[in-house]
Amino acid sequence: MTDSMKPLAITLTGCAKTFADGTKALEPLDLVIKSGETLVLLGPSGCGKTTTLRIIAGLEQPDAGGTVLFDGEDVTPLSIEKRNVGMVFQSYALFPNMSVAENIGYGLRLRKTPSAALRARVNEMLGMMRIEKLADRRIDQLSGGQRQRVALARALAVRPRALLLDEPLTALDAKLRDALRIEIDELLRRLGITAVYVTHDQAEAMALGDRIVVMEHGKVAQIGTPRDIYQRPATLFVADFIGTMNRVAGHVAGGAFVTSAGSIPWPEAPARATEAMFRPQDVSIADDGAAHLKGTITAAFFLGDRTRLAVDVGGDKPLILEAAARRDFSHGDPIGLRIDPHGLLSL
Amino acid sequence: MTRDSYRLTTLLLPAGIFFAAFFLLPLAQLFHIGLTGKQGWGAYTAIVTDRNYFSSLVSTLGLAAATTAATLIISGIAGVFLQRNRFPGNGALVAMLTFPLAFPGVVIGFMVIMLAGRQGLIGDVSRWLTGDKIVFAYSMAGLFMGYVYFSIPRTILTVMAAAEKLDPKLEEAARSLGASTWRVVLDVIIPGLKPAFISAGAICFATAMGAFGTAFTLATRINVLPMVIYTEFTLEANIATAAALSFVLGAVTWVVLAVARTAAGSTVAAAG
Amino acid sequence: MKRGAAFYAxxxxTLLVxxxxxxxxxxxxxxxVTVNYQSGIQSGFTLRWVFAVWDGYRDTIFLSIGISLACLAGTLILGVPAAYALAKRQNAFSRALEELLVMPVAVPGLATALALIVTYGGAGGFRTSWSxxxxxxxxxxxxxxxxxxLAVLSAIDLKTLEEGAASLGASxxxxxxxxVLPNCRGGILAGSLMVVTLSMGEFNMTWLLHTxxxxxxxxxxxxxxxxxxxxxxxxxxxxFFLMIVPLLVALQWLGQARQAKFVAEDE
Structure with missing residues (x-):
């Protein structure tokens, strides 16, 4: 983008939301979105992530006492049409009565942009999203992925102060989702625009976010970089929600974590830990002599390039790990496991 | 967005004011006028206490019920048939069956005269067959025929729309369980069409209760409530009674529609 | 597909109906168009009766066209904004209003006409004019x-479309x-045809209201x-047929066009 203006910084203070029927969608929330960053709001449905986005957009008013600041200026009383934010909706919200080009140019038309400048900007956006050929199409003639591109182009055409995306990829199939995710990532980096991205898909969140806000029941569970959140989950909920996390119960004794299925060497173990957690990739299969834990296979899913195993070691839930595809596993086989001590966590 | 909420109210206001001024207020006035006659509240009870009025009410209700039953059976069969079977000429048949959709009551009356009047088709055919000329247009039977004529097009449309939404897999499932054709009709098709039958039936009923044009064209002597009201108003100048009777007629019809709507779970409206 | 006796029955x-x-x-x-219907079409065809009607009843035709167009204008001005407001606001008040608005259709025209007469019959100029x-x-x-x-507005995702427009700065x-208006064109058109057709044929009320x-x-x-x-x-x-047939054909065509469109969207 040619704009030399510094991207927008957004500050939410004490933003809560109670709906007319009494449902509390959001507990009081404080959040600082830095200039130019991509912030992902992540969580299961009903966690308050979309409400937060809608408060930033101006589509919802926070309960009394909450404020929204754009670069320090209080915009709380302004409705969305006065905030100059670009928004991309899950259902795209493209206007069926307008062509692709008219959709993209609509925001400029409202701003009384002279027609030559309007056409130039629309063409620029068509080019940026590589949809020049679709300019005169009707919306109902577009595929899902094309609609998503038009929606992005339309939101960006007006040079918004920030881009707000509400589950923009959810309506697409898996392959297209991956392709568009990469495109959106590239676009956001190139434009350097402040972006808030809502999703329930943790892979999408990890790939796109400079920082991720994990939300649960209307509250923030953790804020951090994708790496922070993956490697140092602050709560059990975060640990479970981001990727797969294995958990075994036991106690610490003599530099190791002792469980009913064996003991895992863990020099830096916190003395009071009663539970050890580790990711599937930190588990490897070992011979009886070298194994830390011993268990039996309860399920094996052949995935082509690898095999996903569920191993019972006496806990509530089986451990999940992945093994090379070459070996054949069957239900009931005994198996030995080694855990990489660097991957061990406790809460 | 409370500002928008005011704007929405503004958009609703013209219709609301028009409606209050030209419908609610007049209806209240009608009710009031109904009380100003010699009998006072008696005007409202006269519909059951006065033998003549009561017999009109009974025959109007009977006519409405018969019209509803006949229309539903005829349109049910034809509508499901046309929706389920695709054959050359299907579209033309549907077009012809729905053509009289917007005929006003007076025209319907004239259609009945063309069929069963003094110079009507049925009379000609019967004279040719038996030597006797059958003429029944100017009686309750003619009115019944007219209301059925009026109600068939819209009922067929409703039935066809509902039949289209019936999942054929339900029928296939019933057949796979060994149900005969009759059992499929009884257990799958009729229950599936029930909401459409209720809403279309309510419209037939309301039409036959309140319509006036057909009866007016056929004969002013037919003893149905709308004709009685008309006679009271124009010939007897008995405005209080006419007002009370029409208020009761309106209330009865509206209640029937409201009950049907609750039963069918969808919106029901009559035209007439 | 082989068709049995049931099909032909x-x-x-259906053909009988x-x-x-x-x-x-x-x-x-x-x-x-027959010279003498009593003696059958052998008596020959003529346009005499049609001309007689034209001479005697021309005024009624023009008045009906005028009233139905005025009625259309009235329902557009009153009805379209109201439908939008009703679509946006789903609360007890709007549902009650929706229910009330349908009442003149449910209540026999005779009753409505009488009510209008007893209330406004005294307003001389108004009572005697076509208004x-x-x-x-x-x-x-x-x-x-x-x-x-309303049917069209509830079929589209009006809320999101409006939010999309608002996010671009639309008041x-x-x-x-x-x-809103461009996206309910289909509903407005269908409603308009219906209104004109119904107004053209309305008798129950008009018989009492006319002078x-x-x-x-x-x-x-x-x-x-x-x-x-x-x-x-x-x-x-x-x-009368000549006047309403084009309207009916247009209504039917509109219904089919909309059906066809839905089919296309499913594929």
């Missing part, structure tokens, strides 16, 4: 416009004119049926 039944509906239409058209009839027609047709538009009125100087087409028809020879009644009916 149902086909025969069809004959019941269409035969009198054809008979009346024939009667309208008195117009009021009745608007009351009766307004629900059809509202419902037709309430810009959203209404740029997004000797404000006779509409159906009022004239009733007159003709009651007092003139069958051929003139038929010719008059023929004129």
């Amino acid at each position: 149902q086909l025969a039944f 069809c004959a019941f509906l269409i035969a009198p239409v054809i008979l009346s058209i024939l009667a309208g 008195f009839i117009l009021v009745g027609h608007i009351l009766f047709t307004l629900p059809f416009m509202v419902r037709s538009v 309430f009125w810009q959203r209404f004119f740029h997004i 000797p100087l404000t006779k509409t087409l159906p009022v004239g028809l009733a007159d003709a049926y009651a007092s003139l020879r069958l051929e003139i009644g038929s010719a008059y009916t023929l004129v």
Whole structure:
């Protein structure tokens, strides 16, 4: 983008939301979105992530006492049409009565942009999203992925102060989702625009976010970089929600974590830990002599390039790990496991 | 967005004011006028206490019920048939069956005269067959025929729309369980069409209760409530009674529609 | 597919129903152009009756067209904004209003007409002008416009479309004119055809509301049926058919076009 203006910084203070029927969608929330960053709001449905986005957009008013600041200026009383934010909706919200080009140019038309400048900007956006050929199409003639591109182009055409995306990829199939995710990532980096991205898909969140806000029941569970959140989950909920996390119960004794299925060497173990957690990739299969834990296979899913195993070691839930595809596993086989001590966590 | 909420109210206001001024207020006035006659509240009870009025009410209700039953059976069969079977000429048949959709009551009356009047088709055919000329247009039977004529097009449309939404897999499932054709009709098709039958039936009923044009064209002597009201108003100048009777007629019809709507779970409206 | 006896029995039944509906239409058209219906079409064809109708009842035709167009304007102005407001606001108040708006259709026209007469009959200029009839027609047709538009508005995701427009800077009125109105064109068109057709044929109310100087087409028809020879009644009916058939055809075509569109979207 040619704009030399510094991207927008957004500050939410004490933003809560109670709906007319009494449902509390959001507990009081404080959040600082830095200039130019991509912030992902992540969580299961009903966690308050979309409400937060809608408060930033101006589509919802926070309960009394909450404020929204754009670069320090209080915009709380302004409705969305006065905030100059670009928004991309899950259902795209493209206007069926307008062509692709008219959709993209609509925001400029409202701003009384002279027609030559309007056409130039629309063409620029068509080019940026590589949809020049679709300019005169009707919306109902577009595929899902094309609609998503038009929606992005339309939101960006007006040079918004920030881009707000509400589950923009959810309506697409898996392959297209991956392709568009990469495109959106590239676009956001190139434009350097402040972006808030809502999703329930943790892979999408990890790939796109400079920082991720994990939300649960209307509250923030953790804020951090994708790496922070993956490697140092602050709560059990975060640990479970981001990727797969294995958990075994036991106690610490003599530099190791002792469980009913064996003991895992863990020099830096916190003395009071009663539970050890580790990711599937930190588990490897070992011979009886070298194994830390011993268990039996309860399920094996052949995935082509690898095999996903569920191993019972006496806990509530089986451990999940992945093994090379070459070996054949069957239900009931005994198996030995080694855990990489660097991957061990406790809460 | 409370500002928008005011704007929405503004958009609703013209219709609301028009409606209050030209419908609610007049209806209240009608009710009031109904009380100003010699009998006072008696005007409202006269519909059951006065033998003549009561017999009109009974025959109007009977006519409405018969019209509803006949229309539903005829349109049910034809509508499901046309929706389920695709054959050359299907579209033309549907077009012809729905053509009289917007005929006003007076025209319907004239259609009945063309069929069963003094110079009507049925009379000609019967004279040719038996030597006797059958003429029944100017009686309750003619009115019944007219209301059925009026109600068939819209009922067929409703039935066809509902039949289209019936999942054929339900029928296939019933057949796979060994149900005969009759059992499929009884257990799958009729229950599936029930909401459409209720809403279309309510419209037939309301039409036959309140319509006036057909009866007016056929004969002013037919003893149905709308004709009685008309006679009271124009010939007897008995405005209080006419007002009370029409208020009761309106209330009865509206209640029937409201009950049907609750039963069918969808919106029901009559035209007439 | 092999078709059994049941198919042919149902086909025969349907054809019979069809004959019941269409035969009198054809008979009346024939009667309208036959020299003497009593002696049959051998007596020859003529346009005499049609011209007689034109001479005697021309005014009713123009009045009906005028009233139905005015009625259309009225229902557009009152009904479309109301439908939008009702679509946006789903609360007890709006549902009650929706229910109330349908009442003039449920309540017999005779009752509504009497109510109007006892309330406004004294307002001389109003009572004797055609606008008195117009009021009745608007009351009766307004629900059809509202419902037709409302049906379209509830089928599209109006809320998100409006939010999309608002996010681009559109104000309430810009959203209404740029997004809402263009996207319910289909409903407005269907509603308009319905309103004009119904207004053109309305009799139940009009018979009581009219004055000797404000006779509409159906009022004239009733007159003709009651007092003139069958051929003139038929010719008059023929004129009425000529006026409403284009409207009906357009309505049917619109219904099919919309169905076809839904099919295309499914694929």
